[in-house]
Amino acid sequence: MGEFGEKTTTCGTVCLKYLLFTFNCCFWLAGLAVMAVGIWTLALKSDYISLLASGTYLATAYILVVAGAVVMVTGVLGCCATFKERRDLLRLYFTLLLVIFLLEIIAGALAYVYYQQLNAELKENLKDTMTKRYHQLGHEGVTSAVDKLQQEFHCCGSNNSQDWRDSEWIRSGEAGGRVVPDSCCKTVVARCGQRDHASNIYKVERAPLACSCRAAASLSWRRSSRST
Structure with a gap:
């Protein structure tokens, strides 16, 4: 035993x-x-x-x-x-x-x-960042992030394409006739942002905070990662 x-x-x-x-x-x-x-x-x-x-x-x-x-x-x-x-x-x-x-x-x-x-x-x-820091000296990282955001999530501006009317970059004349950045365009080519027609850009007028909401979704990995 x-x-x-x-x-x-x-x-x-x-x-x-x-x-x-x-x-x-x-x-x-x-x-x-x-x-x-x-x-x-x-x-x-x-x-x-x-x-x-x-x-x-x-x-x-x-x-x-x-x-x-x-x-x-x-x-x-x-x-x-x-x-x-x-x-x-x-x-x-x-x-x-x-x-x-x-x-x-x-x-x-x-x-x-x-x-x-x-x-x-x-x-x-996001709107404040876009209008005041986009294409401004010393804020190259913000410019790159905004361009990447708009192309990846098919949006233009924080609320809609009208947000870019308040942009320091557009108002200063440095945009070269553009009314929105080229990254708003469905097909990005040089100076395509000169025409803000819906056939040319991601003009989401009825989707408030389109870019910011999608960016939040993109960054929401933190919630799942930190809770595992």
């Missing part, structure tokens, strides 16, 4: 060890995915972030990269603790798991709040 009990315990320990190893592999891959989202944001979505008045969202991308790295390190630590069967490493591992779990709950709540603020900030600031 004693021999059978010893074998059963050994078998259970081995199964538990491999179960923990599998869990830690998945945990490591999850950390890699979070870090990849942060890097992807910095590489491909940083232009849109320049349209926001606050630097909170850019900081969030860096936080995702750091958080992903921490999760990956925790996964490796879990594997080492499992196979070496060291109690001090296991205690540290489970402490880190608890901290990460609590932080995810907090991050999920904050993600919802900041998502609402993101929508409000874009609606309030």
Whole structure:
């Protein structure tokens, strides 16, 4: 009976060890995915972030990269603790798991709040950014972001194409006869922004805040990323 009990315990320990190893592999891959989202944001979505008045969202991308790295390190630590069967490493591992779990709950709540603020900030600031900073010296990043935004989401202006009438760039005469930027055009060619007819540009007159709402949707990955 004693021999059978010893074998059963050994078998259970081995199964538990491999179960923990599998869990830690998945945990490591999850950390890699979070870090990849942060890097992807910095590489491909940083232009849109320049349209926001606050630097909170850019900081969030860096936080995702750091958080992903921490999760990956925790996964490796879990594997080492499992196979070496060291109690001090296991205690540290489970402490880190608890901290990460609590932080995810907090991050999920904050993600919802900041998502609402993101929508409000874009609606309030996008038109002002377009009219005052587009094609202005020192704001090349904003110019690039606005052009990319209008082409990607097939829109023109924050509310509609009429927003560009208030643009400093248009009023100054530097636009060269354009009434909207060339990025408003359905087919972008040089100086195509001189004609603002619906056949030529994305003239969405009945869709309020078209660009800002779509940009908010594009940036809403933060809500899902931080709540996972």
